[in-house]
Amino acid sequence: MSAWFEMLLRGVLVTLGGSAVLSLYRLVRGPSLPDRVVAMDLISLQFVGAIAAYAVLSDVPGLLNVAMVLAIISSLSTIAIARYLFTGDTEVGGEEEES
Amino acid sequence: MREYITAFFLVFGTLGMLLAGLGMVRLPDLFMRMQATAKAATIGLGGLLGGAMVAMWSRSVVALVLLTLIFTFAIIPVAAQLIARAAFRMGVPLWERTRENDLIRKKPSRTRPFID
Numbered sequence: 001m002s003a004w005f006e007m008l009l010r011g012v013l014v015t016l017g018g019s020a021v022l023s024l025y026r027l028v029r030g031p032s033l034p035d036r037v038v039a040m041d042l043i044s045l046q047f048v049g050a051i052a053a054y055a056v057l058s059d060v061p062g063l064l065n066v067a068m069v070l071a072i073i074s075s076l077s078t079i080a081i082a083r084y085l086f087t088g089d090t091e092v093g094g095e096e097e098e099s
Numbered sequence: 100m101r102e103y104i105t106a107f108f109l110v111f112g113t114l115g116m117l118l119a120g121l122g123m124v125r126l127p128d129l130f131m132r133m134q135a136t137a138k139a140a141t142i143g144l145g146g147l148l149g150g151a152m153v154a155m156w157s158r159s160v161v162a163l164v165l166l167t168l169i170f171t172f173a174i175i176p177v178a179a180q181l182i183a184r185a186a187f188r189m190g191v192p193l194w195e196r197t198r199e200n201d202l203i204r205k206k207p208s209r210t211r212p213f214i215d
Binding site for chain 2: 005009015019021041042065083
């Protein structure tokens, strides 16, 4: 592995961490619950990408198993939370219940 | 040569992920932010996992990456659509300069319609 390639991989990891911080801003700040769900989904997808880049950096192909499981779990949990929000009684702004 | 192809894929995917993060901060509305995550995160994940596939070119790695990419590309738009439907029904407010809201005429929602 040449030197510029290793520096580029470290830059990729730093940039992914920065974009995860940008998503974390929305997770903390987001005014409603679906905002936080979308932000959490995006953070886990960015971590999947970071795990792939780190697998290239450390030359361990077994880390891609972790990436696959994390991607599947995050997407399916987003679908589960969407079902919960669709059938639940959560609402924004405290207006009256309608059928 | 393989390092150059890997670098191209990784930079492409990283720029996609950075674009998704910037969209999460800068866009004014839940539905627009969902646009940013569903597209840019799909492109970014495809670029990063494709870079890993090119860098470690063996049969098991290619199979694993292709499995992850197929599953992810199938699931992410479905999840975005389900979250958008639940949010619309919950009444998450739209951007105040939204002009078109056709779904409010057909679906019951608590969203403020912005139609005079």
